[in-house]
Amino acid sequence: RDGDLYGFGWNLGSATSLREMRLFLQGTGLGNLALKGLGFGLGKLGQLVTLRLDLSRCSLVGDDGLCAFSSGLGRLRKLQHLTLRFFGCSFGAAGLWALGEGVGKVKSLLNVEAEFFGLFRIDDASLHSFGVNLGRLARLEDLCLNFYRCSIGEIGLNGLGLGLAGIQSLTTLQLDFRYCCELTDTSFMQDFGHGLSKQVNLKRLKLDFGGCSHITDDGVGALSDALEKLQQLESLSLDFGDCFHISEHGLRSVASALQKRRTGRPDSTLELQCCFLFTAVEPENQWILSLQHLSRVLGTESTRSSDATSCDRVDSGSEPLSKPVSRRSRRAYSILQDASLLLQPMLEVAEPNSDELRTRSALVPDPYAEESLVSRNFFTASGCERGGLHSSVPNLYSLSNDGHFVLNCIERNRPYSQRPDDSCVRVPHLQSGNTIQKATLELKLPCAGLRFSCQLVQRVTERWGIKFAGVALIKHPGGKLNTVYLPGVLTFDPAGITGDPHSSERVGPACDRLQVGITFTQLCILQHGGTYEDLDKVDAAFDEVIACFSGRCVLAAWMRHQVEQACLQKAQAKPYPVFIQDLIKNGALTVEPENRRVTKEYLRSFELGAPVVCEA
Numbered sequence: 001r002d003g004d005l006y007g008f009g010w011n012l013g014s015a016t017s018l019r020e021m022r023l024f025l026q027g028t029g030l031g032n033l034a035l036k037g038l039g040f041g042l043g044k045l046g047q048l049v050t051l052r053l054d055l056s057r058c059s060l061v062g063d064d065g066l067c068a069f070s071s072g073l074g075r076l077r078k079l080q081h082l083t084l085r086f087f088g089c090s091f092g093a094a095g096l097w098a099l100g101e102g103v104g105k106v107k108s109l110l111n112v113e114a115e116f117f118g119l120f121r122i123d124d125a126s127l128h129s130f131g132v133n134l135g136r137l138a139r140l141e142d143l144c145l146n147f148y149r150c151s152i153g154e155i156g157l158n159g160l161g162l163g164l165a166g167i168q169s170l171t172t173l174q175l176d177f178r179y180c181c182e183l184t185d186t187s188f189m190q191d192f193g194h195g196l197s198k199q200v201n202l203k204r205l206k207l208d209f210g211g212c213s214h215i216t217d218d219g220v221g222a223l224s225d226a227l228e229k230l231q232q233l234e235s236l237s238l239d240f241g242d243c244f245h246i247s248e249h250g251l252r253s254v255a256s257a258l259q260k261r262r263t264g265r266p267d268s269t270l271e272l273q274c275c276f277l278f279t280a281v282e283p284e285n286q287w288i289l290s291l292q293h294l295s296r297v298l299g300t301e302s303t304r305s306s307d308a309t310s311c312d313r314v315d316s317g318s319e320p321l322s323k324p325v326s327r328r329s330r331r332a333y334s335i336l337q338d339a340s341l342l343l344q345p346m347l348e349v350a351e352p353n354s355d356e357l358r359t360r361s362a363l364v365p366d367p368y369a370e371e372s373l374v375s376r377n378f379f380t381a382s383g384c385e386r387g388g389l390h391s392s393v394p395n396l397y398s399l400s401n402d403g404h405f406v407l408n409c410i411e412r413n414r415p416y417s418q419r420p421d422d423s424c425v426r427v428p429h430l431q432s433g434n435t436i437q438k439a440t441l442e443l444k445l446p447c448a449g450l451r452f453s454c455q456l457v458q459r460v461t462e463r464w465g466i467k468f469a470g471v472a473l474i475k476h477p478g479g480k481l482n483t484v485y486l487p488g489v490l491t492f493d494p495a496g497i498t499g500d501p502h503s504s505e506r507v508g509p510a511c512d513r514l515q516v517g518i519t520f521t522q523l524c525i526l527q528h529g530g531t532y533e534d535l536d537k538v539d540a541a542f543d544e545v546i547a548c549f550s551g552r553c554v555l556a557a558w559m560r561h562q563v564e565q566a567c568l569q570k571a572q573a574k575p576y577p578v579f580i581q582d583l584i585k586n587g588a589l590t591v592e593p594e595n596r597r598v599t600k601e602y603l604r605s606f607e608l609g610a611p612v613v614c615e616a
Contacts, residue, residue: 013044035065044073069594096536104133128159135166153182164195185219220250346415367488387453446529
């Protein structure tokens with residue numbers, strides 16, 4: 001309770017020799033009074049070197065509390081390592097302004113990590129002040145800031161750039177501005193780009209501007225000018241996914257800058273990851289993991305002509321544009337048009353300007369791939385030559401050179417007492433002990449080469465208010481690119497059931513491992529010439545495993561639908577909420593019981609044009 005931590009914080013000042021303090025208070029419901037007490041005691045810890053404070057989901061923490069805490073923080077003259085997590089708090093501009101002033105006074109800081117994930121009350125002016133204050137930390141080596149879905153634009157980013165210009169000691173810089181939709185190209189051309197170019201000692205750089213839809217090729221070009229000057233860089237990660245206005249031209253500016261930098265340091269190596277997924281960049285260049293790939297981008301002269309006489313249509317079945325355009329412009333238009341079709345229900349009604357909806361949107365956590373999927377190298381490129389999936393995955397499948405496919409998957413968990421049936425009211429109960437279920441199957445697949453290439457990407461991707469942990473990019477020989485969205489641990493499942501130990505509204509590790517394993521199996525079979533009948537056999541093999549240990553029958557059906565559409569039909573799959581709506585209309589899914597309330601709330605928000613993940 002607030003009073004408890006207030007007293008704790010007030011008395012904390014007596015521990016004058018304390019050098020390290022870690023407080024994990026996430027989800028405790030603490031508020032401003034607790035922060036005031038903590039700030040008072042914190043200011044007396046003159047020997048403190050390390051401070052980590054996690055107030056995630058403490059929604060009662062507002063500006064007053066953070067101002068008091070920041071006052072105490074500013075008196076820590078020996079502090080070197082600072083980690084602050086404010087995901088789900090309620091403070092805004094005044095709080096960030098005070099925090100910047102407090103942090104700026106601690107000139108001994110070497111490492112600063114701060115998460116303002118989803119704090120939409122933060123504005124440009126407060127970030128500008130916070131950024132400028134960071135410029136006072138002359139010894140700072142590592143800086144990691146997360147401003148996901150904050151209401152900031154070019155003024156705030158320029159303020160951060162001004163701060164960066166005052167720091168010459170940075171070796172690591174990570175900035176997350178995903179879905180800060182007010183950002184434009186301007187800041188890249190002004191103070192932010194200038195400040196970044198001053199980081200002559202920078203070795204590791206990660207910039208995430210995914211979903212910042214107003215950023216164009218011009219902004220990427222200006223950023224590239226700064227990248228060219230970072231001669232000490234050893235690791236670079238750029239993410240401009242879902243920035244519809246970025247095309248091959250922007251990518252080529254990045255490639256050119258890094259090539260010039262490499263010319264200046266021929267013996268240098270660079271660990272690289274560039275994401276341009278769901279942009280107007282050519283499909284084969286939307287996910288780049290090596291300098292060699294970038295070199296190929298520059299080595300291939302653009303065949304696009306700005307002479308519009310050769311092309312005046314987007315593609316077959318589309319309406320002609322109002323005037324002839326270049327092929328590059330056509331592709332950007334096509335990307336926007338595809339996105340418009342994908343999100344059509346969301347565009348029919350303007351998004352409500354509600355603090356509650358914005359808060360709930362901001363509180364959606366990032367999902368991640370289940371541990372064994374990573375340890376079994378599902379997402380690695382090793383052994384996936386020419387866009388092929390792994391021919392062998394432990395505890396899942398193996399595929400020999402002669403097309404002999406063997407499925408052998410074993411799962412162990414507590415099973416449902418009754419077989420799940422979504423057409424009826426589900427009141428789930430589990431048996432008392434663990435049991436084992438196996439999925440086994442043997443197939444003879446054709447040996448005629450790969451039907452399509454498949455690239456697996458671990459990247460949080462948001463669609464319809466739902467966050468997915470990764471995507472499978474399906475590219476057909478004719479150049480058609482389709483996407484299969486992959487759930488992760490903590491992905492919201494709108495078909496989930498409140499209180500279900502397996503199939504709740506959040507996907508758990510066991511369900512993620514099982515469902516993604518099934519999807520990979522389907523992809524591998526189809527890639528090597530499998531048929532609809534083969535998919536039916538896979539479904540039959542996993543049927544009892546899902547019925548016992550998962551219960552996510554709707555999610556499994558939609559995942560198969562995605563795979564069929566992407567791999568066999570070469571078409572866009574139905575959005576997950578539309579797929580669920582169709583099941584309800586057909587009587588295959590009932591949502592009347594109270595434990596399906598979240599499903600109804602989510603679908604209602606989707607129909608209103610502002611899909612929001614419900615509290616679950």
